[in-house]
Structure formats: structure tokens, C-alpha cells
Amino acid sequence: MEPIMHQVWPRVFQRLHRTLILPKRNHSGCAEHTAVPASTHSRHIRPTLLVSRLYQPSNLRDVGQDTRLQGEMTCKSQRLMLQAGLIHPSNPGCYYYLPATVRSMEKLVRVIDQEMQGIGGQKLDMPSLCTADLWKTSERWDLMGKELLRLKDRHGVDYCLGPTHEEAVTTLVAHQANLSYRHFPLLLYQITRKFRDEPKPKFGLLRGREFYMKDMYSFDVSEEAAYQTYESVCQAYTRLFARLGLHCVQVQADTGNIGGKLSHEFQLPADIGEDRLLLCGNCPFSANVETLSSDRTDCPQCKTGTLVESKGIEVGHTFYLGKKYSKVFNATFTNAQNKLSIAEMGCYGLGVTRILAAAIEVMSTEEEIRWPGLLAPYQVCVLPPKKGSKMDEVAVLAEDLVHILGEALPRLRGEVVLDDRTHMTIGKRLKDASRLGYPYVIVVGQSASEETPRFEVICQRTGETMFLSRDGLLDLLGGVEIV
Numbered sequence: 275m276e277p278i279m280h281q282v283w284p285r286v287f288q289r290l291h292r293t294l295i296l297p298k299r300n301h302s303g304c305a306e307h308t309a310v311p312a313s314t315h316s317r318h319i320r321p322t323l324l325v326s327r328l329y330q331p332s333n334l335r336d337v338g339q340d341t342r343l344q345g346e347m348t349c350k351s352q353r354l355m356l357q358a359g360l361i362h363p364s365n366p367g368c369y370y371y372l373p374a375t376v377r378s379m380e381k382l383v384r385v386i387d388q389e390m391q392g393i394g395g396q397k398l399d400m401p402s403l404c405t406a407d408l409w410k411t412s413e414r415w416d417l418m419g420k421e422l423l424r425l426k427d428r429h430g431v432d433y434c435l436g437p438t439h440e441e442a443v444t445t446l447v448a449h450q451a452n453l454s455y456r457h458f459p460l461l462l463y464q465i466t467r468k469f470r471d472e473p474k475p476k477f478g479l480l481r482g483r484e485f486y487m488k489d490m491y492s493f494d495v496s497e498e499a500a501y502q503t504y505e506s507v508c509q510a511y512t513r514l515f516a517r518l519g520l521h522c523v524q525v526q527a528d529t530g531n532i533g534g535k536l537s538h539e540f541q542l543p544a545d546i547g548e549d550r551l552l553l554c555g556n557c558p559f560s561a562n563v564e565t566l567s568s569d570r571t572d573c574p575q576c577k578t579g580t581l582v583e584s585k586g587i588e589v590g591h592t593f594y595l596g597k598k599y600s601k602v603f604n605a606t607f608t609n610a611q612n613k614l615s616i617a618e619m620g621c622y623g624l625g626v627t628r629i630l631a632a633a634i635e636v637m638s639t640e641e642e643i644r645w646p647g648l649l650a651p652y653q654v655c656v657l658p659p660k661k662g663s664k665m666d667e668v669a670v671l672a673e674d675l676v677h678i679l680g681e682a683l684p685r686l687r688g689e690v691v692l693d694d695r696t697h698m699t700i701g702k703r704l705k706d707a708s709r710l711g712y713p714y715v716i717v718v719g720q721s722a723s724e725e726t727p728r729f730e731v732i733c734q735r736t737g738e739t740m741f742l743s744r745d746g747l748l749d750l751l752g753g754v755e756i757v
């Protein structure tokens with residue numbers, strides 16, 4: 275139970291806190307910030323997020339001049355993400371994910387968790403350091419070639435950094451002695467860093483050597499049950515991309531070195547996509563060209579339609595694996611007849627960091643980032659007037675507004691930033707705000723001090739500017755889905 279004190283104190287703390295954290299004028303009239311001593315933080319109170327304090331180093335360097343990116347092909351999402359202080363290059367194919375990106379990624383992870391757990395997925399976390407023995411058992415130690423990042427420990431034992439985890443998860447399940455058909459379908463997934471020594475890392479987070487992937491593995495009693503599970507995962511992927519507002523196509527795909535009989539890719543059509551797709555103009559048939567003979571132009575499904583080529587970014591991949599891994603690692607269960615049987619498997623990947631970059635790639639303009647609404651790092655940016663302007667006195671209303679929003683709409687806490695760089699004009703800050711892609715920007719001007727205060731609200735998705743009362747504003751923002 276919460277101690278009573280915490281329920282009584284928040285307002286008092288909030289006052290105290292506001293006087294400490296919000297910018298004050300120093301004798302020269304410039305804004306200055308006072309750090310709040312850690313001891314004054316109640317766990318109920320979040321500091322106002324001030325744009326001047328966010329670690330989002332923008333425009334540090336011209337992308338073309340950065341030596342760490344020399345030789346790397348660049349693209350729009352990468353350029354926008356570098357310029358907006360979302361990522362920073364480290365070494366080829368590896369990036370620092372800066373705070374705004376981490377916020378966005380955490381949101382994406384929550385949406386993925388909801389969808390995977392919605393079909394019965396259970397989250398775990400497997401070691402990235404995988405022994406060569408496991409990979410030799412499946413024969414992929416040799417098959418993967420140079421893409422596998424290999425290393426030796428101090429005892430001379432060979433390891434690789436996991437690029438995917440079929441071997442690891444199957445051996446885990448094989449170690450469970452009392453597994454029965456009652457546990458099935460068993461869906462295990464993780465969202466972790468994966469490592470691949472890509473020959474040509476490029477396009478920022480779209481093709482890295484170290485990246486986040488969601489990988490799920492399914493275990494079923496029979497081939498028929500495995501196909502049902504496969505179908506339910508594909509449906510969950512379709513729902514996920516729809517929630518993000520991404521128009522992905524599910525195409526028939528090659529099974530590659532993962533093996534198995536049935537496979538689909540979820541492709542986001544984009545000019546810089548590295549996959550070539552053939553889409554039927556007449557029916558839903560769509561395929562990666564790798565699965566068809568290269569000169570094919572007629573649709574194999576409806577026979578009448580013509581296949582049209584398009585490029586796509588592969589954001590997800592599903593495989594029906596059958597018994598390929600379960601046989602090798604002896605992943606068995608007790609069936610309804612009380613006999614030992616080998617599990618049927620499937621595996622399902624989603625490129626978490628690639629989805630973020632791909633969404634920015636297809637949704638943004640050349641100058642301004644557009645996020646899928648659910649994934650925007652912050653939902654709202656509040657702009658007080660320029661210091662020294664006629665409207666100076668309404669600045670405090672902007673600060674109040676941030677607190678009112680937090681109190682009236684608790685879900686928005688942590689989602690509202692105050693652009694306190696009041697030495698800059700509104701126009702300049704508005705430009706920054708649209709560059710960073712806040713879904714809602716609120717300009718606090720003279721009309722905010724009228725008897726019925728009105729706020730100028732710019733909705734990035736529709737491009738609409740509205741003048742709303744406080745209630746109107748609460749109505750609008752109350753409807754924003756926060757994940």
C-alpha cells in the first residue's frame with residue numbers, strides 16, 4: 275500500500291519543484307536552470323522536460339563529411355536520424371541509439387509485446403554468446419560463413435555472437451524433460467541485439483552489423499497445428515503493422531539457410547528497398563523475385579493478372595521449420611498417447627531497429643521526420659513566446675499548461691516537452707519541432723491569456739492548425755493513444 279504521505283504531498287512538491295526546475299531569469303534577463311537536488315524528487319513528480327536539456331545533439335556534423343560513414347551508402351532515414359540527434363555513428367554498421375530513439379524503440383517493443391503476448395507468446399532472454407558446439411550440431415557453423423561473428427574465450431573455446439537463436443531455443447526446450455502436448459502451442463520470443471558481419475553495412479539502422487530483432491520460436495504437436503500457429507503469427511504481424519500505420523505486404527519468400535518449407539516476408543514498399551517484389555495487379559498474390567523464375571510476368575495464382583515489380587524493405591520474416599532443428603537437438607514432448615514425439619517448429623523475426631528506420635524512411639519528407647503516431651518519442655511540444663516579445667507575460671501559461679496536461683491526462687506524463695529556448699523566435703522553434711516530428715505542437719500566444727484561453731495547436735499528421743480552448747485541447751490529447 276502507498277503510504278498516506280505520498281497522497282498528500284504531491285502538490286506541495288510540485289510547487290517546490292516548479293520553482294526549482296523551470297527556467298528563471300538571471301540578472302541579464304537570460305533563462306537559467308537550477309538543478310534540482312535528488313532528495314527533492316518525489317517519485318510522483320517528473321521534472322518538466324525542457325528542450326534545452328534533452329540530449330539530442332542535432333546538426334553536429336554534415337553526414338557527408340563524417341569519416342566514420344565514408345564508404346557507407348546513405349539514405350533519407352539515416353540522414354534525418356543523424357541530423358535530428360537520434361543516432362550517432364560508432365563504427366561500421368554500429369550506432370549509438372540516443373535517448374529519443376530509445377524512447378521510440380521502447381514504445382515499439384511495448385507494441386510488439388502486446389501483439390506477441392496477445393497470441394500466447396512468452397518473453398524470455400537468451401545469451402548472445404553462443405557456443406560453436408551448438409552451431410556445429412545444426413551445421414550452421416560452416417553454412418553461415420563470414421556473416422557469423424566468431425570469437426574465442428580465454429580457454430580457447432569457440433563462440434559466436436548470436437545472429438538468430440534457433441539452436442539456442444531448441445536446445446533449451448529439449449532440456450525440459452516433462453514437456454507434454456498440454457504445453458503446446460509453445461511460443462517463446464525475445465527482443466535482443468543480434469550480430470551479423472554484414473559484408474556492406476549501409477543505410478543506417480536499416481542494415482547494421484549489430485541491431486535489435488524480435489525472434490519468436492513456436493513448438494507444436496503436429497504439422498497441422500504448426501501451420502495454425504504460423505497463420506496466427508502472420509495475423510499478429512499484420513495487426514502490428516496496421517497499428518503502426520505501415521502498409522506492409524506479405525510476400526512468399528525463400529527459406530534461405532534457416533531451412534524449412536514455408537516462408538513469408540513482410541515487406542515495406544520503398545525505393546531504397548533491397549528486395550525485389552512481384553505483386554499481382556489482379557489478386558493478392560505477391561512474391562519475392564527469388565522465389566519465381568526471373569522472367570515470369572504472369573501471376574501463378576489467378577493466371578490472368580500481370581506481375582508488377584516493386585522494391586521493398588524486409589521488416590519481418592516468418593518460417594515454418596518442421597522438424598529441422600527439433601530432430602537434431604531432440605526437442606521431444608509426450609503426446610496424447612503418452613509416447614515421445616518430436617516437436618514441429620516455426621520461427622518468426624521482426625527487425626526492431628529496421629522497422630524504426632524504415633518507418634521514418636517511408637513516412638518522412640526530405641526535411642521533416644514523420645513517426646508512426648504510436649512511436650513518436652514525445653507526443654507534444656509546447657512553445658512559449660520569445661523572451662522580450664510583447665507576449666512575454668504569457669510564458670508562465672505555457673509552463674502551467676504542461677502541468678495541467680500532466681495532471682488531467684496522466685498518460686501524457688513524460689510525453690510533453692517545453693521548448694524553453696525562448697531566446698529563439700517562435701518560427702525557428704516551430705521549424706525545429708516539425709523537423710523532429712512531434713505529432714502535436716502547441717503555441718502559447720496572446721490568446722492563451724484571454725478570459726477563455728485559446729491555444730494554437732498544430733497537428734503534424736493532418737497539417738491542420740486549430741485554436742482550442744483548454745477543454746478542447748484536453749479532449750484532443752485525451753484521444754491520443756500512448757503505448
Ligand code: ATP
Nearest residue numbers: 479480481482485487588589590591623624625628
Ligand atoms: P536481409 O535479407 O535484409 O539481409 P535476412 O533475411 O537475412 O535479412 P532474417 O534472418 O530473416 O534477415 O532476420 C529477421 C529480420 O531481422 C529481418 O526481416 C530484418 O527485418 C531484420 N534484419 C536482418 N538483418 C538485419 C540487419 N543487418 N540490420 C537490421 N535489421 C536486420
Ligand code: MG
Nearest residue numbers: 539588590591
Ligand atoms: Mg529474411
